Amino acid sequence: MAIAVGSRILSLMGIKSLAFVAVGLCVCAVTSSMLQKHRIEAQLLRADPAVLPKEAGLMSYAGQRGRSIFGQNCASCHGSNGQGDSTRGIPNLRDGDWLYGMGSLSDIEQVVNYGIRSYHPKTWNLAIMPAYGTLHPSPRDSKIPSLSPANIRDLVSFLLYRQGHSSAQGKAADVRGIARGAALFSDVGGCYDCHGPDGEGDPAIGAPNLTDRITLYGDGGPEALTQSITYGRAGVCPAWITVLGPVGVREVAVYVYGLALRGSG
Amino acid sequence: MNRVDSSPGPVRTRRSFIFLGCGATIGLLLAGYALFTARGTSTLVVPPEDVALVNQQPISRIDYVQQLRAVFDVDFEHATSDQRRKVLDDMIREELFVQRGKELDVASTDPEVRSAMVNAVELEIAADAISTQPSDQQLMDYFAAHRDRYASEGIMTVADLIFDVGDPADAGRAAAALASTAPTPEFISQWHAKASPTVGDEQFYFAAKIHLGDQLFDIAKGLGNASASAPIMRHDGIHVLYMFANHHPVPVDFATARDRVLGDYRNESISRMRAGDETFLRKRANVLIANDLR
Numbered sequence: 303m304a305i306a307v308g309s310r311i312l313s314l315m316g317i318k319s320l321a322f323v324a325v326g327l328c329v330c331a332v333t334s335s336m337l338q339k340h341r342i343e344a345q346l347l348r349a350d351p352a353v354l355p356k357e358a359g360l361m362s363y364a365g366q367r368g369r370s371i372f373g374q375n376c377a378s379c380h381g382s383n384g385q386g387d388s389t390r391g392i393p394n395l396r397d398g399d400w401l402y403g404m405g406s407l408s409d410i411e412q413v414v415n416y417g418i419r420s421y422h423p424k425t426w427n428l429a430i431m432p433a434y435g436t437l438h439p440s441p442r443d444s445k446i447p448s449l450s451p452a453n454i455r456d457l458v459s460f461l462l463y464r465q466g467h468s469s470a471q472g473k474a475a476d477v478r479g480i481a482r483g484a485a486l487f488s489d490v491g492g493c494y495d496c497h498g499p500d501g502e503g504d505p506a507i508g509a510p511n512l513t514d515r516i517t518l519y520g521d522g523g524p525e526a527l528t529q530s531i532t533y534g535r536a537g538v539c540p541a542w543i544t545v546l547g548p549v550g551v552r553e554v555a556v557y558v559y560g561l562a563l564r565g566s567g
Numbered sequence: 568m569n570r571v572d573s574s575p576g577p578v579r580t581r582r583s584f585i586f587l588g589c590g591a592t593i594g595l596l597l598a599g600y601a602l603f604t605a606r607g608t609s610t611l612v613v614p615p616e617d618v619a620l621v622n623q624q625p626i627s628r629i630d631y632v633q634q635l636r637a638v639f640d641v642d643f644e645h646a647t648s649d650q651r652r653k654v655l656d657d658m659i660r661e662e663l664f665v666q667r668g669k670e671l672d673v674a675s676t677d678p679e680v681r682s683a684m685v686n687a688v689e690l691e692i693a694a695d696a697i698s699t700q701p702s703d704q705q706l707m708d709y710f711a712a713h714r715d716r717y718a719s720e721g722i723m724t725v726a727d728l729i730f731d732v733g734d735p736a737d738a739g740r741a742a743a744a745l746a747s748t749a750p751t752p753e754f755i756s757q758w759h760a761k762a763s764p765t766v767g768d769e770q771f772y773f774a775a776k777i778h779l780g781d782q783l784f785d786i787a788k789g790l791g792n793a794s795a796s797a798p799i800m801r802h803d804g805i806h807v808l809y810m811f812a813n814h815h816p817v818p819v820d821f822a823t824a825r826d827r828v829l830g831d832y833r834n835e836s837i838s839r840m841r842a843g844d845e846t847f848l849r850k851r852a853n854v855l856i857a858n859d860l861r
Binding site: 519 | 582586589590593596597600615616627628629630632633636642643644645687690691693694696697698700720722768769770771773774777822823825826827830833837
């Protein structure tokens with residue numbers, strides 16, 4: 303039946319005319335698809351990041367495209383599933399624990415856009431972890447003092463105690479060290495200035511919470527803490543806005559937002 | 568004999584014109600779409616990623632949302648129309664003034680603007696330098712080439728005993744006695760010596776160098792655990808150093824040093840790129856220097 307209809311149309315129009323119609327239809331299809339893509343991208347960009355997570359269709363569209371962008375640009379550091387790498391201080395994007403901001407789509411997008419210590423003028427670069435075991439702990443603040451090895455040991459004892467590690471509790475020597483560490487934390491060391499008097503961190507400047515057991519570097523044990531305090535930390539994420547453009551940035555931000563939701567259950 | 572009529576019939580001509588018209592319309596649509604959506608073109612439509620265009624200069628939507636949060640601590644959804652308008656007006660005002668500043672060429676007169684521009688260009692070069700993530704192999708090669716930089720900081724516990732210049736023999740005898748005993752407070756008082764305030768404190772090498780000074784530090788570095796130096800004559804007295812414990816710097820492996828290696832690698836890339844950019848700028852510039860300064 304279909305073959306008969308096809309033959310009839312062919313005999314009426316001629317093969318050249320049919321080819322013209324086919325090309326025209328293809329051009330229309332491509333144009334329509336471009337317009338449709340442009341419309342969805344415009345919708346995606348105009349959506350308020352605070353409301354976008356409620357738009358299931360847009361989230362799914364952006365998430366799928368963001369996954370591929372993530373694979374090409376971010377996976378080399380963050381891992382293909384965003385699991386990070388604590389041996390290199392690469393954050394896990396699935397655990398729902400955010401160093402910068404509170405994990406809103408807008409916060410994530412800002413990090414992707416302008417990076418962390420990326421040298422972009424709008425980058426997140428308000429604080430670095432001083433290298434207390436060096437002559438000049440902070441290149442920005444000459445008032446931050448160096449600490450002695452004993453000071454650093456005391457601080458480590460205090461931090462392990464705050465995280466509830468049993469090995470840091472009990473012995474009299476440890477108790478004295480913890481007390482000295484607490485004093486250093488809230489006085490000479492100046493740790494309270496970024497990490498807060500309670501040590502719970504400050505997401506506005508990327509200062510981690512020191513009272514939980516989520517660690518960015520190493521296993522969070524004495525050795526890793528000593529390394530961090532002695533030699534400092536200042537992780538970097540490039541600014542992606544010039545590479546990915548606004549649509550790409552939003553799509554990858556949506557993907558990462560989804561990763562965290564799935565990862566943290 | 569039959570002749571084949573090859574001239575186009577009226578139907579075919581009409582059909583050709585219809586196709587030509589369709590093709591032209593589609594072409595114009597595509598060209599118009601590309602023209603009005605391409606970056607850098609003048610347009611009457613605000614691109615979806617922006618909230619406004621001020622003389623074709625975009626004000627980014629994400630910056631606008633961030634500004635709303637910074638000024639009113641509110642997201643776009645919950646901001647009132649007054650709040651939205653206020654922030655947008657402020658951002659447009661800023662853009663207008665920046666553009667006016669460019670017209671007035673304030674950079675040629677205002678040192679702060681000049682300094683900000685120099686800084687911004689340097690930042691941009693640095694941003695380019697760090698946008699490429701070095702591979703582990705590149706980092707390991709860099710680590711191997713600069714192996715001496717990556718060691719733990721040395722730690723020493725040292726006492727600096729100072730004897731009166733009046734009796735050099737005393738200092739010599741005290742130094743000999745230190746071969747079998749540590750400098751306890753009793754020992755120090757018995758030999759009428761003064762002790763540095765950091766006696767018995769563990770210090771990083773850099774701190775000990777500051778406390779002891781270069782000459783004494785160089786001698787201290789070479790002392791083994793529980794050993795004393797020979798008397799050292801200085802302007803303020805005769806010094807004898809007693810080393811309680813000396814932990815020399817230990818080279819660290821790549822895994823431990825990776826973070827520092829990456830930082831150094833990036834800093835070197837930035838310096839290299841800045842130098843390259845400066846060379847390029849100098850090369851293409853027409854710089855004339857007065858005769859007396861050549």
